[in-house]
Amino acid sequence: MSPRPRRSSSTAQRQGTMKLTWLDIRGASAAQAVLEEALHQRLDGVVSDTLADLGNLPPTVRKILFPQGKALPDDLTVADVVIVDPREHGAPAELAQAHPGVEFGRFVEIVDAATLEDACQSARTERWSLLLFRDPTKIPLEIVIAAAAGAEGSTITIAQDVAEAEIVFGVLEHGSDGVMMAPGAVGDATALKQAAATETSPLDLVELTVIATEHVGMGERACVDTCSHFREDEGILVGSHSKGMILCVSETHPLPYMPTRPFRVNAGAIHSYTLSRDGRTHYLSELKSGSKVMAVDVKGQTRIVTVGRVKIESRPLISIDARAEDGRTVNLILQDDWHVRVLGPGGAVLNSTELKPGDRVLGHLPAEDRHVGYPINEFCLEK
Structure with missing residues (x-):
C-alpha cells in the first residue's frame, strides 16, 4: 500500500484565518447529531478511540484514533492520525515506520515540571502533540508554545469547553495550533469552529x-x-x-x-x-x-x-x-x-x-x- 498524501496541518496557519478544530466523540451523547454538525461546519478532525467510528467519515475530515487506555489495533489504515501514549503503545517514530500510511503523534498529560518538559520536547520533535493541562493556569501552555517556535509539528490542546478554547487560541498571541474538545451538546461544534476564527477578513474602504x-x-x-x-x-x-x-x-x-x-x-x-x-x-x-x-x-x-x-x-x-x-x-x-x-x-x-x-x-x-x-x-x- 502506498502512503496516503499528507494533509498539511499548517495550511490554516499559513492562510492566517483559522486554527485546527478536533471534535472528540468518545462517549459523546447524541453522537450522530453532533457528528453531522461537525461535518457540516467542516471541523478539521474527528477523534475516537475505535476505528469503527472513523470508517464511514468522508475524506473532507481528518480521522484521528486516540486509543487512550486501549491496545493499538494491528490494522490502522482507516486512520489518518493516531495519537499514542509512548508508555502504552511505543514511540511514535517507530510506529510510523511500521505503518507508513499513517501519521503518529504523542499524548502528554502535564501535571508537573517533568511532564511539562516532556510536552516541550514533543512539541519540538513530533508531528502531532496532543496536550492535556491538568492545572487551570495557562503558563505551562505559554512555555510549550514558546518552546515549539519554528517547529514543523502541530500542538493540539484539550479544552473542556468553548470558553476555554477561545482562551487557548489566544495564549501568548499565537495560541495553540489547534484544540480538541468533547461536545456537551449539539451546537458546540459550531461554537468551536467560530472560536477558531482568530483573525478577520479585510474590508473594502x-x-x-x-x-x-x-x-x-x-x-x-x-x-x-x-x-x-x-x-x-x-x-x-x-x-x-x-x-x-x-x-x-x-x-x-x-x-x-x-x-x-x-x-x-x-x-x-x-x-x-x-x-x-x-x-x-x-x-x-x-x-x-x-x-x-x-x-x-x-x-x-x-x-x-x-x-x-x-x-x-x-x-x-x-x-x-x-x-x-x-x-x-x-x-x-x-x-x-x-x-x-x-x-x-x-x-x-x-x-x-x-x-x-x-x-x-x-x-x-x-x-x-x-x-x-x-x-x-x-x-x-x-x-
Missing part, C-alpha cells in the same frame, strides 16, 4: 466626499474604551445607517489639553451602528464590558477587540454627511468638539469640527440591510 456638516444640538454620545491599544491609523467604523460608515480614529494622537488614550474611540451618537465579528452590526448604546467590536485600519485590515467600558454622556453633537463616488450617502453624528476625529486617505487625522464640503474621509459601504444586526437582503429605507 472607500473615499467619501464631505457634502455638509451641521450642528444638531445636544444628545448622548458613546466613548468606546477597549482592552487593546489602537495603532495611529486604526479606529472603528461608525455610521447612522447600516449601509454606510465612517472610520473614527482612536485617541492615539496627541491632544493639547489631555493625555492620549490609545484604547479609546470617541465613536458617536448612541443610535449609531458599528461592526463586530461575522459582519454583524451593533448599536453603540448596546455595547458593554465584554462586547466585541471590529478595529479597522486605513488599509482595511481588521481585528476583533474586546470592549472594557462604554461611557455615555450628554454632549453637543455635529452631523456629517458624505457621498461615495457611486452616489451613496453616509451620515455620522459625533460629539461637536475639535478633539473628536476621523481618518482620511493615507491616514490623515481630521478634526470633526473642521470638516467642510469637499474634504475626503475614509468609509465602508456594507451591501446588506440589517435585521437585529445581522446582514439580510430585504427592502429597508434608512434616512
Whole structure:
C-alpha cells in the first residue's frame, strides 16, 4: 500500500484565518447529531478511540484514533492520525515506520515540571502533540508554545469547553495550533469552529466626499474604551445607517489639553451602528464590558477587540454627511468638539469640527440591510 498524501496541518496557519478544530466523540451523547454538525461546519478532525467510528467519515475530515487506555489495533489504515501514549503503545517514530500510511503523534498529560518538559520536547520533535493541562493556569501552555517556535509539528490542546478554547487560541498571541474538545451538546461544534476564527477578513474602504456638516444640538454620545491599544491609523467604523460608515480614529494622537488614550474611540451618537465579528452590526448604546467590536485600519485590515467600558454622556453633537463616488450617502453624528476625529486617505487625522464640503474621509459601504444586526437582503429605507 502506498502512503496516503499528507494533509498539511499548517495550511490554516499559513492562510492566517483559522486554527485546527478536533471534535472528540468518545462517549459523546447524541453522537450522530453532533457528528453531522461537525461535518457540516467542516471541523478539521474527528477523534475516537475505535476505528469503527472513523470508517464511514468522508475524506473532507481528518480521522484521528486516540486509543487512550486501549491496545493499538494491528490494522490502522482507516486512520489518518493516531495519537499514542509512548508508555502504552511505543514511540511514535517507530510506529510510523511500521505503518507508513499513517501519521503518529504523542499524548502528554502535564501535571508537573517533568511532564511539562516532556510536552516541550514533543512539541519540538513530533508531528502531532496532543496536550492535556491538568492545572487551570495557562503558563505551562505559554512555555510549550514558546518552546515549539519554528517547529514543523502541530500542538493540539484539550479544552473542556468553548470558553476555554477561545482562551487557548489566544495564549501568548499565537495560541495553540489547534484544540480538541468533547461536545456537551449539539451546537458546540459550531461554537468551536467560530472560536477558531482568530483573525478577520479585510474590508473594502472607500473615499467619501464631505457634502455638509451641521450642528444638531445636544444628545448622548458613546466613548468606546477597549482592552487593546489602537495603532495611529486604526479606529472603528461608525455610521447612522447600516449601509454606510465612517472610520473614527482612536485617541492615539496627541491632544493639547489631555493625555492620549490609545484604547479609546470617541465613536458617536448612541443610535449609531458599528461592526463586530461575522459582519454583524451593533448599536453603540448596546455595547458593554465584554462586547466585541471590529478595529479597522486605513488599509482595511481588521481585528476583533474586546470592549472594557462604554461611557455615555450628554454632549453637543455635529452631523456629517458624505457621498461615495457611486452616489451613496453616509451620515455620522459625533460629539461637536475639535478633539473628536476621523481618518482620511493615507491616514490623515481630521478634526470633526473642521470638516467642510469637499474634504475626503475614509468609509465602508456594507451591501446588506440589517435585521437585529445581522446582514439580510430585504427592502429597508434608512434616512
